[in-house]
Amino acid sequence: MSAIHQHPSHIDRAGELRTNQGTLDTLWQQAKILHITEGRIASVDEKLTFSSALQISELLASGKFTEGSRYFLGLDLDTRAPYFAWDTQWVGEVSDEVKSVGFTTLREIGAELSPMEFELSLHATAISNWHRAHPRCPRCGGPTRVDLGGAARFCDADQSQHHPRTDSAVIVLIKDRDDRILLGHQPVWPEGRFSTFAGFLEPGETFEQCVSREVFEESGITVSEIKYLGSQPWPFPASIMIAFEAVTDNPGVAKGDGEEITEVKWFSRAELKAAAADGSLLLPPTISVARKMIEGWLGESAQGGETWR
Incomplete structure (x- = not known):
């Protein structure tokens, strides 16, 4: 049996850009943003839905979603367009029926996505899962915050930085x-x-x-x-x-x-x-x-x- 065919990456993760919050803020204004909330990804008709920074601001103003976190996913290798994920939650009690409108899970939609969209979805889902599971510092128990554009979390209490784990x-x-x-x-x-x-x-x-x-x-x-x-x-x-x-x-x-x-x-x-x-x-x-x-x-x-x- 031959090796499993591996798609080349379509995204430059551009780690050097994560250290400058001003750069990330500028990129956010130009970005294609993948909205992920409570494990569901924004999509319509089995295609991902990308939002602009203005549309995210309007969603926040609607009161339907929490402020959430921004994760820098990288740059399109060809166009250099920036991609982010916006990781948030619904405000209040929301039924599964409402949550399914305009959102689906990666399990359900994965087979229909292009290689690039699948890569972005895997990155966004994995990093969202990690941030949600690690709100506190494993060393001192203090609260941690998103750091390096989502690539890490930082504890202000003991100045320690923590990185996503992969099993x-x-x-x-x-x-x-x-x-x-x-x-x-x-x-x-x-x-x-x-x-x-x-x-x-x-x-x-x-x-x-x-x-x-x-x-x-x-x-x-x-x-x-x-x-x-x-x-x-x-x-x-x-x-x-x-x-x-x-x-x-x-x-x-x-x-x-x-x-x-x-x-x-x-x-x-x-x-x-x-x-x-x-x-x-x-x-x-x-x-x-x-x-x-x-x-x-x-x-x-x-x-x-x-x-x-």
Whole structure:
């Protein structure tokens, strides 16, 4: 299997501009601004909606949203146009029905976005999740504020600066010597939903050691010939998925651990296509690296997906 196709970045994150608040204020006035609120992104008809600084001011004046925070996302590599995210909340109690008007989640819209819009959405979602989860200093407990255009938080009490964390996780396409792949079912998923195996990196562990450990823990098999395929940001809430393939010589002993994985199945290409076509197999969403890994092995697009739970 070849490496997963990686789109080149369309955004210059321009870290050197983050240190000057005056520069950021000037860029904000010229920017295309992605409104993100409570995990939802501004969009209409499966396309992102970008606002101007004036439109954001009008939204603030309407009283519907809190003042929020500004995050500098970077510059368009071609046009040098600046992009920001405006991260806010609805004021008061608002129904889910109201929240869905003009907004959607990255999970729902991701497959329809252009590579550039997807990149901006991943960045905005990940940084919003981190800021919301880290309002206080881990050293002294004091309140922290947005710093460096959203790239950090700062504690005025002890003068410490804190940076977003990303949790590393491996995701593995397991193959046998007959070039079948092993997929597993998690109990929280609907019946028929199967995917590749994944788990978080532990302290002091290499990615390859993590691959071997997670595969053995979840399926009971040992693997070799571990090869890197690619990576994907996965801000649900704060992960980077590091994709590998690996080969096992003992496919017959594969068995779910009974907790994280309750069922495992081997698939040949013909078996996977038949099961996906008749609806008995539900695959991970098209925006996921798991789906890209499976389709890379399959050699074509697969049917049956878009189920998240």
